[in-house]
Amino acid sequence: MSKPLLKVDDLSLSTKRGKEILKNVSLDLVEGGSLGLLGSSGSGKSTLALAIKGLTRNSFSMSGRIIFNGTELVRGKIKKEIGMIFQDVASSINPAFTVYDQLSDVISESKKVSKADARALAEEMLINFGIGSSNGSGSYPHQLSGGMKQRFLVAMGIATEPSLLIADEPSSSLDIFASTDVLKLIDEYRKSSGCALILISHDLSVLRAMVSDVAVMDEGRIKETGSLLEVIDHPKSDAAKLLVDSELTVERALELRLSRQDKQADKEVADVKSK
Amino acid sequence: MPKSEKAKLMGESQNMFNNKIIIGTVMILFFILFSVFGTLIGPSSDLSQDYDLSLKPPSLEHPFGTDLLGRDMYIRAVQGGRISLLVGFLSIIVSLLVGLPLGAIAGYYGGWIDTLIMRSADIFLSMPTILGALLIMALIGPGLINILIVFSMLGWAYIARLFRSNVISIKNSDFILSARGLGASGPRIIFRHIAPNSVGPVLLFALMNIGTAILAESVLSFLGVGLQPPVVSWGYLLSESVTRYMVAPWLMYFPGALLTLTVIGFTLIGEGVSSAFDPKERYE
Numbered sequence: 162m163s164k165p166l167l168k169v170d171d172l173s174l175s176t177k178r179g180k181e182i183l184k185n186v187s188l189d190l191v192e193g194g195s196l197g198l199l200g201s202s203g204s205g206k207s208t209l210a211l212a213i214k215g216l217t218r219n220s221f222s223m224s225g226r227i228i229f230n231g232t233e234l235v236r237g238k239i240k241k242e243i244g245m246i247f248q249d250v251a252s253s254i255n256p257a258f259t260v261y262d263q264l265s266d267v268i269s270e271s272k273k274v275s276k277a278d279a280r281a282l283a284e285e286m287l288i289n290f291g292i293g294s295s296n297g298s299g300s301y302p303h304q305l306s307g308g309m310k311q312r313f314l315v316a317m318g319i320a321t322e323p324s325l326l327i328a329d330e331p332s333s334s335l336d337i338f339a340s341t342d343v344l345k346l347i348d349e350y351r352k353s354s355g356c357a358l359i360l361i362s363h364d365l366s367v368l369r370a371m372v373s374d375v376a377v378m379d380e381g382r383i384k385e386t387g388s389l390l391e392v393i394d395h396p397k398s399d400a401a402k403l404l405v406d407s408e409l410t411v412e413r414a415l416e417l418r419l420s421r422q423d424k425q426a427d428k429e430v431a432d433v434k435s436k
Numbered sequence: 437m438p439k440s441e442k443a444k445l446m447g448e449s450q451n452m453f454n455n456k457i458i459i460g461t462v463m464i465l466f467f468i469l470f471s472v473f474g475t476l477i478g479p480s481s482d483l484s485q486d487y488d489l490s491l492k493p494p495s496l497e498h499p500f501g502t503d504l505l506g507r508d509m510y511i512r513a514v515q516g517g518r519i520s521l522l523v524g525f526l527s528i529i530v531s532l533l534v535g536l537p538l539g540a541i542a543g544y545y546g547g548w549i550d551t552l553i554m555r556s557a558d559i560f561l562s563m564p565t566i567l568g569a570l571l572i573m574a575l576i577g578p579g580l581i582n583i584l585i586v587f588s589m590l591g592w593a594y595i596a597r598l599f600r601s602n603v604i605s606i607k608n609s610d611f612i613l614s615a616r617g618l619g620a621s622g623p624r625i626i627f628r629h630i631a632p633n634s635v636g637p638v639l640l641f642a643l644m645n646i647g648t649a650i651l652a653e654s655v656l657s658f659l660g661v662g663l664q665p666p667v668v669s670w671g672y673l674l675s676e677s678v679t680r681y682m683v684a685p686w687l688m689y690f691p692g693a694l695l696t697l698t699v700i701g702f703t704l705i706g707e708g709v710s711s712a713f714d715p716k717e718r719y720e
Contacts, residue, residue, distance in 0.1 A: 214617050239619045253610040257632035266628075267618055321618065 163191035172225035197368035200378035244323030308339030460704030471517030527587030535595025543603030557593035602634030643706030647699030
């Protein structure tokens with residue numbers, strides 16, 4: 162049986178004014194495991210991810226515990242073993258330095274290697290990730306495409322070789338091709354390193370491809386947990402039912418299209434009759 | 437990887453120095469050289485009084501003409517330049533040295549330390565520069581050192597306030613959160629992540645303010661609470677010329693032109709530096 166890696170135990174977070182953002186959240190993740198955090202916007206997924214990473218705002222009051230690798234995490238004390246890919250591509254990269262500089266900085270800090278070695282590793286990594294000059298693009302963040310920026314964020318997230326990677330909607334702002342590229346990079350890293358993954362998304366197709374278990378969140382609470390297939394096939398909570406129902410599957414798309422065509426046909430018949 | 441592509445990946449082959457910086461720097465360097473070595477290259481280095489030469493217009497022997505006491509105005513302009521530039525540079529350097537760290541600490545850490553620093557700054561910001569300078573000069577007396585003290589006292593608060601607001605707008609960006617997530621310390625986040633993204637407008641303000649400080653010193657000297665004879669500045673020379681500009685306009689033209697061109701030079705450098713700090717403008 163796999164060793165437990167992360168345990169969130171009855172975690173609650175509230176703002177200074179008493180607004181509850183997370184309410185009695187508990188979840189478990191084993192080494193090498195994968196968990197999808199599913200929920201609509203504002204349900205508390207990203208806040209939970211930040212809390213696990215230790216980046217909760219100091220002004221928030223917090224109760225409960227987060228245990229990582231057998232050690233209780235202290236707010237503000239950053240565990241480099243937890244990597245994070247942030248949601249907002251546009252504001253997640255320092256605009257003043259080249260991506261090359263930023264990545265080599267992270268590598269030299271985390272791996273304690275010389276600057277020259279870090280630069281060589283960063284260069285290799287960027288080329289492997291398809292970022293750099295070979296496609297004619299420059300290397301300041303504003304010179305990269307959305308897909309390249311997101312791939313760079315993946316590179317930053319895994320540069321510290323984390324044993325838990327949290328990806329906050331890594332493909333939500335990308336087209337289908339760029340999105341597949343990014344998910345593939347995350348998957349390849351997981352396969353080669355055996356790291357655990359928490360993937361935040363409200364896209365069931367992305368979760369289907371990447372995770373085995375899922376926790377459904379709504380209004381700061383975890384409403385339902387279980388294997389992904391179990392939750393999709395037999396959702397128990399209202400939140401899960403709503404999310405599953407709202408998924409645009411091929412069948413659903415066809416249904417919508419047919420109903421539109423029906424309405425159009427009805428309208429045409431009505432027009433003929435009126436004439 | 438080809439060398440040129442590698443250089444591009446590292447962001448190296450780009451032009452840091454735009455035309456504004458080059459023109460502004462050439463102008464300022466010229467005026468610095470003029471102020472430092474002007475007496476060596478001028479036709480005369482004699483500043484003695486000669487009433488026979490009183491109020492002579494510009495000539496080959498006296499390129500900037502002479503004043504009422506028959507003193508060579510070129511030599512006086514050179515000496516005035518030394519003081520004007522010294523006041524401009526020193527007052528802004530001290531303001532930056534005090535204002536930047538205080539603004540960064542106030543903006544990044546917030547809380548009581550922010551309140552303490554900003555309320556102290558408010559005391560100085562509540563006074564209009566010239567009126568504040570007049571008030572303090574009236575209390576501590578005229579003179580070069582006192583002018584420098586007054587300008588630094590009044591200048592740091594503007595720098596601190598501007599830098600603080602820039603730091604606050606940047607510190608909640610995801611890339612700062614990401615840097616914190618990678619374990620970067622507070623000072624490292626300030627120097628490596630916040631400062632490069634927020635110091636540009638402050639430097640622009642500071643560089644433009646060198647010209648303003650030179651002008652403010654001129655105003656104080658003009659009002660008689662600034663420099664005291666025999667120390668002269670361009671502003672002081674201008675104030676002297678006021679009563680005689682109908683009969684000897686060159687007394688106003690030369691110090692005025694030097695003052696104006698110097699202020700333009702600093703403004704050009706300021707605008708150029710601001711562009712240079714903005715990668716979007718630099719590497720379009």
